[in-house]
Amino acid sequence: MLLICRFTEPDDPGFLDRARRAVGLLAAQPGCERVEFARAVEVPGEWVLVAVFESLTAYRRALSPFEVREHVVPFLSAARTQDQATFERRFTGGPDDAWVEHASILG
Numbered sequence: 001m002l003l004i005c006r007f008t009e010p011d012d013p014g015f016l017d018r019a020r021r022a023v024g025l026l027a028a029q030p031g032c033e034r035v036e037f038a039r040a041v042e043v044p045g046e047w048v049l050v051a052v053f054e055s056l057t058a059y060r061r062a063l064s065p066f067e068v069r070e071h072v073v074p075f076l077s078a079a080r081t082q083d084q085a086t087f088e089r090r091f092t093g094g095p096d097d098a099w100v101e102h103a104s105i106l107g
Helices: 015-027 056-062 066-076
Strands: 002-008 032-039 046-053 091-093 099-101
Touching: 015 032, 015 046, 015 066, 046 056
Parallel strands: none
Antiparallel strands: 002 046, 032 046, 091 099
16 A cells, blocks of 8 residues: 655745654554655655555554654645545565565455
């Protein structure tokens, strides 16, 4: 399960601190494989958060702890809403041509 949230950097000096905390809290949740927060090279005010979870259940559970609801959920709510944010993984590739085909949760 992928969570992809896009942000336009607000005129707020605390933005990166909130992002840092959100990444740390999400990455610490059981079932979270990784979290990345990146800036667009062509448009430096554009940011994306990508979190990879082992399953939809792990994603939902990751958002449950109080500290996550207190810090991560408000941060994510500042993301742009015109784009889809959750995606099911279908294929995953790695080094040495290692790849995995994931079953669809949509049928």
